[in-house]
Amino acid sequence: MSEQNKIPYKIYLNENEIPKQWYNVRADMKNKPAPLINPGTHEPMGFDDLRPVFCDELIKQELDNDTAYFDIPQEIRDFYKMYRPSPLVRAYCLEKALGTPAKIYYKFEGNNTSGSHKLNSAIAQAYYAKNQGLKGLTTETGAGQWGTALSMACAYLGLDLKVFMVKVSYEQKPFRREVMRTYGASVTPSPSMETQIGRKINAEHPGTTGSLGCAISEAVEVATTNEGYRYVLGSVLNQVLLHQSVIGLETKAALDKYGIVPDMIIGCAGGGSNLGGLISPFMGEKLRGEKDYRIIAVEPASCPSFTRGKYAYDFCDTGMVCPLAKMYTLGSNFIPSANHAGGLRYHGMSPILSQLYADGYMEAVSVEQTSVFEAAENFARTEGILPAPESSHAIRVAIDEALKCKASGEEKTIVFGLTGTGYFDLVAYQKFNDGEMTDYIPTDEDLAKSLASLPKVD
Amino acid sequence: MSEQNKIPYKIYLNENEIPKQWYNVRADMKNKPAPLINPGTHEPMGFDDLRPVFCDELIKQELDNDTAYFDIPQEIRDFYKMYRPSPLVRAYCLEKALGTPAKIYYKFEGNNTSGSHKLNSAIAQAYYAKNQGLKGLTTETGAGQWGTALSMACAYLGLDLKVFMVKVSYEQKPFRREVMRTYGASVTPSPSMETQIGRKINAEHPGTTGSLGCAISEAVEVATTNEGYRYVLGSVLNQVLLHQSVIGLETKAALDKYGIVPDMIIGCAGGGSNLGGLISPFMGEKLRGEKDYRIIAVEPASCPSFTRGKYAYDFCDTGMVCPLAKMYTLGSNFIPSANHAGGLRYHGMSPILSQLYADGYMEAVSVEQTSVFEAAENFARTEGILPAPESSHAIRVAIDEALKCKASGEEKTIVFGLTGTGYFDLVAYQKFNDGEMTDYIPTDEDLAKSLASLPKVD
Numbered sequence: 001m002s003e004q005n006k007i008p009y010k011i012y013l014n015e016n017e018i019p020k021q022w023y024n025v026r027a028d029m030k031n032k033p034a035p036l037i038n039p040g041t042h043e044p045m046g047f048d049d050l051r052p053v054f055c056d057e058l059i060k061q062e063l064d065n066d067t068a069y070f071d072i073p074q075e076i077r078d079f080y081k082m083y084r085p086s087p088l089v090r091a092y093c094l095e096k097a098l099g100t101p102a103k104i105y106y107k108f109e110g111n112n113t114s115g116s117h118k119l120n121s122a123i124a125q126a127y128y129a130k131n132q133g134l135k136g137l138t139t140e141t142g143a144g145q146w147g148t149a150l151s152m153a154c155a156y157l158g159l160d161l162k163v164f165m166v167k168v169s170y171e172q173k174p175f176r177r178e179v180m181r182t183y184g185a186s187v188t189p190s191p192s193m194e195t196q197i198g199r200k201i202n203a204e205h206p207g208t209t210g211s212l213g214c215a216i217s218e219a220v221e222v223a224t225t226n227e228g229y230r231y232v233l234g235s236v237l238n239q240v241l242l243h244q245s246v247i248g249l250e251t252k253a254a255l256d257k258y259g260i261v262p263d264m265i266i267g268c269a270g271g272g273s274n275l276g277g278l279i280s281p282f283m284g285e286k287l288r289g290e291k292d293y294r295i296i297a298v299e300p301a302s303c304p305s306f307t308r309g310k311y312a313y314d315f316c317d318t319g320m321v322c323p324l325a326k327m328y329t330l331g332s333n334f335i336p337s338a339n340h341a342g343g344l345r346y347h348g349m350s351p352i353l354s355q356l357y358a359d360g361y362m363e364a365v366s367v368e369q370t371s372v373f374e375a376a377e378n379f380a381r382t383e384g385i386l387p388a389p390e391s392s393h394a395i396r397v398a399i400d401e402a403l404k405c406k407a408s409g410e411e412k413t414i415v416f417g418l419t420g421t422g423y424f425d426l427v428a429y430q431k432f433n434d435g436e437m438t439d440y441i442p443t444d445e446d447l448a449k450s451l452a453s454l455p456k457v458d
Numbered sequence: 459m460s461e462q463n464k465i466p467y468k469i470y471l472n473e474n475e476i477p478k479q480w481y482n483v484r485a486d487m488k489n490k491p492a493p494l495i496n497p498g499t500h501e502p503m504g505f506d507d508l509r510p511v512f513c514d515e516l517i518k519q520e521l522d523n524d525t526a527y528f529d530i531p532q533e534i535r536d537f538y539k540m541y542r543p544s545p546l547v548r549a550y551c552l553e554k555a556l557g558t559p560a561k562i563y564y565k566f567e568g569n570n571t572s573g574s575h576k577l578n579s580a581i582a583q584a585y586y587a588k589n590q591g592l593k594g595l596t597t598e599t600g601a602g603q604w605g606t607a608l609s610m611a612c613a614y615l616g617l618d619l620k621v622f623m624v625k626v627s628y629e630q631k632p633f634r635r636e637v638m639r640t641y642g643a644s645v646t647p648s649p650s651m652e653t654q655i656g657r658k659i660n661a662e663h664p665g666t667t668g669s670l671g672c673a674i675s676e677a678v679e680v681a682t683t684n685e686g687y688r689y690v691l692g693s694v695l696n697q698v699l700l701h702q703s704v705i706g707l708e709t710k711a712a713l714d715k716y717g718i719v720p721d722m723i724i725g726c727a728g729g730g731s732n733l734g735g736l737i738s739p740f741m742g743e744k745l746r747g748e749k750d751y752r753i754i755a756v757e758p759a760s761c762p763s764f765t766r767g768k769y770a771y772d773f774c775d776t777g778m779v780c781p782l783a784k785m786y787t788l789g790s791n792f793i794p795s796a797n798h799a800g801g802l803r804y805h806g807m808s809p810i811l812s813q814l815y816a817d818g819y820m821e822a823v824s825v826e827q828t829s830v831f832e833a834a835e836n837f838a839r840t841e842g843i844l845p846a847p848e849s850s851h852a853i854r855v856a857i858d859e860a861l862k863c864k865a866s867g868e869e870k871t872i873v874f875g876l877t878g879t880g881y882f883d884l885v886a887y888q889k890f891n892d893g894e895m896t897d898y899i900p901t902d903e904d905l906a907k908s909l910a911s912l913p914k915v916d
Contacts, residue, residue, distance in 0.1 A: 008473040009539040015466040081467040082551065082842045093540065093614070111569045113844045113879070155839040156551070175884040179844060181891045182835055380640055381613040384540045386571045421571070423881045426633040433639045 009092060011254040013085040019249040020072055022242050024061075025280045026352060027068035028287040031359055033238065033351035034326035035063075037313065042457055045323045052224050053231050057128040061239040070242060072124075073131075079123045079156060080246070083112035088254040089383075089418075095402070097382040102405035104398060105262070106418040107251045107278060108385070113179065114149035116388065116420030117274050118234050121243035122146070125232040126153035135228035136160025140190065140215030143169050143343065144176025145420065146234035151183035162229075164190040164218045168209035176424050190215035197221055197319050212346070213332060217319025235271025236316065236325070236350050244277025251415065252281045264294035264401060266416040268393040269306065269364070270343060272297075272350030278417040279362075286361060297353065297364040298393040300372070302340040302440045305330055305349045306357055306364035308447055313457040314348055324455060327354040330442075331450030337440040341428035342369045343390035347450070367396045368439040373432040375399050376422065388420035389428055467550060469712040471543040477707040478530055480700045482519075483738045484810060485526035486745040489817055491696065491809035492784035494520075495771065500915055503781045510682045511689050515586040519697040528700060530582075531589075537581045537614060538704070541570035546712040547876075551840045553860070560863035562856060563720070564876040565709045565736060566843070571637065572607035574846065574878030575732050576692050579701035580604070583690040584611035593686035594618025598648065598673030601627055601801065602634025603878065604692030609641035620687075622648040622676045626667035634882050648673035655679055655777050670804070671790060675777025693729025694774065694783070694808050702735025709873065710739045722752035722859060724874040726851040727764065727822070728801060730808030736875040737820075744819060755811070755822040756851040758830070760798040760898045763788055763807045764815055764822035766905055771915040772806055782913060785812040788900075789908030795898040799886035800827045801848035805908070825854045826897040831890040833857050834880070846878035847886055 026032055035044040050059045061070060072080075091104040109117035129137055136159050141147030147163040154161040163185050170177055170189035180187050190210045191198040195218045201208060208214075216233075223231035234240065255262065265282055267275035275297055285291040297306055305328045315332040316322040329348040336345050349357075356362050369389075376392035378399065379385070387395060398416040405412050422429065431437045484490055493502040508517045519528060530538075549562040567575035587595055594617050599605030605621040612619040621643050628635055628647035638645050648668045649656040653676045659666060666672075674691075681689035692698065713720065723740055725733035733755055743749040755764055763786045773790035774780040787806040794803050807815075814820050827847075834850035836857065837843070845853060856874040863870050880887065889895045 009536075010473065012470055015468065078467075078550075079842075082547075092536075113838070113842060113881075115881075152842055156842065174888065175881075178884040178888045178891060179881075182838055182844065182887050184839065377640055380571070381642065384537075384571060384610055384614065386637060386640065423571075423573075423633075423637075426636040429640050430632065430636045433636060 007090050007258050010087040010089050011257065012087055013250060013253055015081050015085070017253055018077055018080050018084055019246050020077070021069040022072055023245040023249060023280050023284060024064065024068055024070060024242050025283050026065040026238065028284045029355065031355055032065045033355045036323035036325055037457070039315065039320060039324050039455070053220060055125070055128045055132050055134065055230050057131065058125060058239050061242055062237060073127060076123055076127050083119065085250050086111060088251055091383055093382045094379060098399065098402050098406065100402040100406040101409060101411045102402040103411065103413045104402055105415045107247060107415070108418045109247060110385070110388065110418065110421035114145060114152055115423060116145045116149065117244060117247060117277065118146045118149035119152060120246050120277070121234060121240045121273065122149035122153040124243040126150065126157050126159055129230055130157045130159055134230055136162065137232050138162045138219040138223040138229055139232050139234070140164045140212060140219045142166050142212050142345070143173055143424070144180065147185065148176050148179050149234070150232065151180040151185040154185065155183040161185040162222060163187045164192065164215040166190055166210040166212055166215050173424065190218050192218060195221045211318055211335065213318025216317035217321050220321050235273040235346070236348065238352055240273045241276035241280070241350055241352050244273050245280040247274065247277040247417065248280040248282065251278060260413060262293060262415040263412040264296060264414055266296045266298060266394045266397050266414065268344060268390050268417070268419065269297040269299050269349065269353065270390060271346045271348070272353040274417050274419045276350050276353050283356065283361060295362045296397060297357070297362055298397045299364060299366050300340060300342050300344050300393060301366040301368045302442065303330065303336040303345055304366045305347065307366045310451055310454065311354060311358050312454050314454055316348065324457065325351050327351050328357065330447060331453045333453045334450035339438055339440055340369060341389060341431060341437070342372055342393065343388065344393065365397060367393055370437050370439050372396050373437060385418070386422045387418060388422045389425050391417070391419045394418070465548050465716050468545040468547050469715065470545055471708060471711055473539050473543070475711055476535055476538050476542055477704050478535070479527040480530055481703040481707060481738050481742060482522065482526055482528060482700050483741050484523040484696065486742045487813065489813055490523045491813045494781035494783055495915070497773065497778060497782050497913070511678060513583070513586045513590050513592065513688050515590065516583060516697050519700055520695060531585060534581055534585050541577065543708050544569060546709055549841055552837060555840045556857065556860050556864065558860040558864040559867060559869045560860040561869065561871045562860055563873045565705055565873070566876045567705060568843070568846065568876065568879035572603060572610055573881060574603045574607065575702060575705055575735065576604045576607035577610060578704050578735070579692060579698045579731065580607035580611040582701040584608065584615050584617055587688055588615045588617055592688055594620065595690050596620045596677040596681040596687055597690050598622045598670060598677045600624050600670050600803070601631055601882065602638065605643065606634050606637050607692070608690065609638040609643040612643065613641040619643040620680060621645045622650065622673040624648055624668040624670055624673050631882065648676050650676060653679045669776055669793065671776025674775035675779050678779050693731040693804070694806060696810055698731045699734035699738070699808060699810050702731050703738040705732065705735040705875065706738040706740065709736060718871060720751060720873040721870040722754060722872055724754045724756060724852045724855050724872065726802060726848050726875070726877065727755040727757050727807065727811065728848060729804045729806070730811040732875050732877045734808050734811050741814065741819065753820045754855060755815070755820055756855045757822060757824050758794070758798060758800050758802050758851060759824040759826045760900065761788065761794040761803055762824045763805065765824045768909055768912065769812060769816050770912050772912055774806065782915065783809050785809050786815065788905060789911045791911045792908035797896055797898055798827060799847060799889060799895070800830055800851065801846065802851065823855060825851055828895050828897050830854050831895060843876070844880045845876060846880045847883050849875070849877040852876070
């Protein structure tokens with residue numbers, strides 16, 4: 001094939017081809033995702049119930065199950081132009097190294113300072129807050145990807161930002177903390193002494209190193225008790241999947257440009273923001289009966305919400321201040337083993353993806369972390385990108401599927417989401433390089449115990 | 459202006475527009491750079507003299523002052539396609555924040571796992587080594603950018619790689635070390651007990667934390683005493699500037715596409731690899747009398763080779779095993795103050811750039827590190843990219859020039875090189891965020907002392 005006609009290594013759209021609208025997959029779902037409900041009354045949360053916590057425009061997006069397309073405001077599109085369109089990469093070198101007839105593509109979302117796709121929703125959420133005349137935002141962050149993304153968005157728009165960072169990450173992973181500070185965010189280790197809930201947790205568990213659920217509760221408290229502040233969240237919510245649809249829309253536009261039709265689409269799944277965004281336009285075609293694709297969610301064996309969780313209403317945070325969401329969950333007090341380095345540690349899953357999975361539109365597989373890092377190393381050495389551990393879950397399954405094609409001789413087209421880079425995960429890589437990484441799978445008893453904490457909802 | 463006609467935020471070339479040849483600026487220089495000479499005899503080093511240390515093809519490139527263009531082998535171009543063409547970015551957001559009528563562009567070389575432009579020469583050097591049938595390569599690295607780039611190239615080609623990493627960086631900056639290991643390189647803290655020179659230095663200076671010059675000497679010793687190994691270097695050398703011309707050629711092609719003619723081109727200068735590559739085609743036009751541009755080298759005030767150094771033959775390493783090079787130098791035993799966090803710590807400068815500077819084709823300015831980090835923070839918050847401290851020297855001067863335009867009302871076009879990202883420099887950013895960064899300028903006495911070590915060459 002001549003160099004001119006060959007599919008390039010990287011398919012870039014033009015700046016003008018950045019989507020002008022987000023796509024809301026809920027509009028094409030026959031069974032809509034279950035609504036958020038009040039943890040006390042179990043009544044569905046309406047616009048007014050959510051206003052103290054979230055920005056108005058974002059609540060509208062959260063609750064709207066019918067509008068298929070939402071215009072992307074010009075200011076957000078301009079911000080997107082600083083790091084989008086992101087490339088759809090043909091993994092020629094990986095294909096060659098594997099000796100597979102499969103054609104492998106990945107949508108690479110890591111080429112921005114936040115290092116992941118999180119920025120797509122961060123700028124949208126910050127924009128609507130600014131537009132509402134708010135002073136600032138609060139949020140929580142674990143390892144710091146979401147906090148970094150939101151810091152960048154708030155710096156760009158001149159919004160104040162207060163991040164509660166899980167204490168153990170604040171102390172042991174100081175680098176993302178410093179990125180956030182460079183972007184002007186204030187970063188507080190959680191649990192702190194600045195909130196009621198933080199003081200309570202510190203009193204009850206002296207010396208605790210914190211958890212994501214606790215940091216959420218602190219961030220929500222500060223947002224609801226300070227004039228001009230709201231709380232924002234980087235995954236799970238319907239609005240986040242809406243914003244992240246930009247990933248899938250670009251992917252589809254790039255594939256369409258070359259007449260490529262994928263056989264399967266693979267993504268890692270923590271709270272579901274990347275996977276939900278990546279698959280959305282493809283899922284839309286599937287829901288409308290226009291096309292069929294295999295859609296595969298990959299999760300860690302140590303935190304297996306889809307494959308071993310229960311589809312039920314559960315708390316989103318450990319402080320139990322947030323609404324209940326119906327989702328595949330391991331129970332809100334589930335915490336993956338400390339030796340799990342691969343991210344994707346959230347106990348629940350996006351309600352949209354949960355409903356789609358329950359209805360049989362998606363598959364899910366779980367993988368163990370040593371094999372994930374083997375795939376990551378293989379990918380880094382052949383494709384030149386050091387992947388985030390989270391993203392490497394998708395790489396693992398993409399490689400496995402490509403090897404099945406090698407065995408069968410099938411020339412399948414595989415698309416996967418490479419959500420981010422691993423530059424801030426080198427402690428985990430070091431463990432792997434030193435041969436000290438181990439796997440962990442929760443026992444049935446572990447899961448039964450954490451699932452016993454599910455609230456009773458009729 | 460309609461969205462269609464506006465210059466985009468990022469000008470991307472097509473993959474087929476990646477240069478097919480490197481440009482050798484020496485071909486257009488009337489005064490050629492001075493040759494490398496033997497430290498003992500002071501005779502110019504010829505092909506045979508250099509063969510024990512360097513790969514054959516690279517020596518040819520090193521010594522060739524006349525051939526204007528060298529074909530880029532297809533395998534290198536294929537590797538380039540994994541991360542090139544790199545974008546030429548219009549800094550719309552920075553312009554707006556500064557309120558300047560200047561038009562600012564930057565060529566961004568940081569979107570690859572090595573985090574900098576170093577990969578452009580690493581793959582070239584590794585390719586020629588592989589092609590010569592060698593088993594492996596040795597090199598030194600300080601903070602690790604070059605070592606990381608070479609690790610990626612060697613992993614891709616299946617070459618063995620031994621990196622001597624300055625001991626203090628090996629211990630205090632473990633992350634780039636782990637990236638190198640993930641790419642299969644062996645990384646040894648220098649001075650080690652594996653080489654004669656290392657054992658000697660350890661004996662003479664017990665507890666020493668090493669230096670770049672010492673690591674060079676160890677890497678050269680291993681290359682010359684092991685069958686099938688050669689030594690490679692990431693900057694200073696003519697061959698490196700040749701490979702890095704890909705930066706400038708792409709920049710020029712992108713500008714030409716939109717009919718943009720820069721008034722000035724700004725780059726940071728350590729050993730000169732980025733600056734030399736970025737300016738090469740523009741310098742070629744200037745040397746041939748076709749066009750005129752202001753070309754500005756920016757160096758740290760704490761390591762001011764151009765602005766306060768001497769143009770003379772000097773040692774390239776502290777072990778004094780390498781050939782002598784004629785260059786602007788501060789003396790091979792010059793070491794910038796430990797509080798200098800901004801990179802660009804090499805005592806010398808590319809012989810090509812040194813000759814061009816001596817002949818008046820370039821300007822040079824030095825800047826202090828606190829003002830460099832102020833510029834870095836400003837850039838990060840407006841343009842969304844956390845820059846490497848090295849690159850931020852160029853940002854500082856680009857901002858200063860843009861502010862001069864604001865004062866004068868001139869709509870000048872400024873192009874600068876953004877060589878890399880600062881993801882592995884967060885200890886320095888933390889210092890800045892905490893207000894603990896200080897500046898340091900060597901005294902005239904300091905410089906007189908280090909310049910006293912210059913070898914006597916007639």
